[in-house]
Amino acid sequence: MPGVSNEELAKRIAELEEENRILKNKGGVSPPGSLQATTEPTPRKPRSWPWTLLATVLIVIGALLAPTAIAASWAKIELTATDRFVAAYAPLADNPAVQAFVADEASKAIDQHIDVHKLTSDIIDGVTALGTGPLATKALESMKGPAAAGIQNLMHSTVANFVSSDAFAVVWREALRVSHSQFAGAMQNDPNAALQVGGDGSLGIELSPVIAAVKKALVAQGIDIANQVPEVNRTIVVAQSDAVPRIQLAYGLAVAAGTWLPWASLLFLAAGVLVARRKVVALIWAAIALALAMAITVAALAAGNIVFLASVSPSLLPGDVAGPVYATVVELLQTVSTAILVLAVAVAVVAWYAGPFxxxxxxxxxxxxxxxxxxxxxxxxxxxxxxxxxxxxxxxxxxxxxxxxxxxxxxxxxxxxxxxxxxxxxxxxxxxxxxxxxxxxxxxxxxxxxxxxxxxxxx
Structure with missing residues (x-):
């Protein structure tokens, strides 16, 4: 340095080193002119990874709860809103495949309780016993088969016409309204429920109200032998699985949680966003996680249709009947899942648009x-x-x-x-x-x- 001797420079360096040593021992910070001023590490900001981890865990829990929350809410709504339940399932009465299946099952139930061939034979034998000639007797004997077949065809066509009429739709709708709580009863093993769950895991629909209405229609058509049909307790088995008892348990838990579980899922998602250091980023990821959960739910419901058809058709239900039944059951679940999927994507886009990027x-x-x-x-x-x-x-x-x-x-x-x-x-x-x-x-x-x-x- 100009004008400064080597001795003075060395003395100044020694003084600065002594000051640095004293400040270091006291925990102080070196002055700007010290030798270590440029080498002291800058203070680190508090690490935020614990908050990030907590936010991630909360968001994941909320997203995983979302499908169960939707199922619980669906169960609660379906079993408490009578008008909505009727509106959802009444259109099945207008499905031609369902009508044909119900007519066939009702006709089988009637045939099991009325032996048309025996009744026809007894009537003709009674007539011939009154004293008909040989030719007349032979002619009447030959009419037994055609007469029985004609009566059976008349009964089956009457049943089919009734099931395809507006009167059947009214019976179906009213039966749904009266038996709105029957599914819940089945899940709770109520013996009086129209929808019955057997000990082997079979799930069936009681046809007695439909057969009673069919019997009344047959009598109105002049087929008096229909009066011999007793009260028929016939059940159409629509599903059979060892998992049904487990579904009953899950159903009970879902109904119990139907009120608070959706809010719990929303609370976890909101808490994950609130505890995050970068809230906008957390909101975007929370929306994406929810959208993925809903996409998986929609895909699972679509795959469930294939599994359902494979399990019940053709052994229990025809494929053209099983399809509409499954679609009716999961329609609300699919609708709500799709709506929340759209909402989650929209929230992610809005959060990104409003973010500091x-x-x-x-x-x-x-x-x-x-x-x-x-x-x-x-x-x-x-x-x-x-x-x-x-x-x-x-x-x-x-x-x-x-x-x-x-x-x-x-x-x-x-x-x-x-x-x-x-x-x-x-x-x-x-x-x-x-x-x-x-x-x-x-x-x-x-x-x-x-x-x-x-x-x-x-x-």
Whole structure:
């Protein structure tokens, strides 16, 4: 250094080293001019991986609970809303395959209790016993077979016509309404339930109400021998599996949890987002996890159709009957799962768009600039929202929150929840946000005084 001797430089270096040693012993920080000022490590921020791990665990639990929560909610709704239950299952009465199957089963039940051939033979024998000639007797004897077959065909056609008529649809609908609680009774092993679960895991539907109505229709057609049909307790077995008793247990747990389990799933997901350090990223991943869970649920329901058909057709039910029955049972589950899948994807997209990422920031800037240009063009043509627009701008955060809460309430409480409801709710929310952006009037959007004199306030 110019003007400094080697002795003075060495003395200064020694003094600085002594100061560093003293400060190090006291736990202090070296002054900016010290030799170690450039080598001291910078303080580390507190590690956040425990919070990230906790958020991940909570989100995974919430996503895994979602399918069970939907099943529990479905069971609760189906067994407590009579009108919805009837509306869901009544259309089966209009399915030609179901009608043909019910007519065939009802005809078999009647044939088992009425021996038409014996009745016809007894009637003809009674006539010939009155004293008919040889030719007449021979002719009557030859009529036994055709007469019995004709009566059977008449009975079967009457049953088929009744099952395909509006009267059968009314009987079916009323039976559903009266026996709305029968499925729950079957799952609880109620012996009086129309839907019975056998000890071998068989699942069947009681046909006695239908056969009683068919008997009445036969008598009305003049087929008096139908009066001999007793009260028939016939059950159509629609499924048989060793897993049915386990399904009963799962069903009981699902009904018990039908009220709180959906909220528990939502709570876990929300908690995972709240404890995360990067909440926007956590919200995106929570939505993606929920969407994956719903996609797996929808796929499982679709695969379940194949498994169901393979297990019951053709041994228990014809394939053209088993398909509509399964579709009716899982229709609400598929609808709700698809709706939540659409909602989760939408939440992920919205969270990404609102997040602190480079591409979304550019998109928001593009959107904001576009809205600003539209407002400026309107002002140049004398259209302005005036003080109302200024108030809307000051309250924009509150108004956006109101829009979000309104959309959330629609999705939470409108039933049945469908993909259409979700999509239209999102469309309405987006339109509301765009309208709010157009109507608000930031302070920086004011035109020069010369132009402002020609404006015509719209509010």
């Amino acid at each position: 480079r591409t979304p920031r550019r998109l928001r800037g593009f959107f904001g600039q576009g809205m600003k240009q539209v407002r400026e063009a309107a002002q140049r043509h004398g259209i302005s929202t005036g003080r109302t627009g200024e108030w809307l701008y000051r309250q924009r955060l509150l108004l956006r929150l109101v829009i979000a809460v309104a959309g959330a309430l629609v999705i939470l409480f409108v039933r049945p929840l469908t993909a259409g409801v979700v999509i239209w709710t999102l469309v309405a929310a987006v339109i509301a946000v765009v309208v709010l952006e157009l109507l608000q009037r930031p302070a920086g959007d004011a035109l020069p005084a010369a132009d402002a004199e020609t404006q015509v306030p719209v509010a």
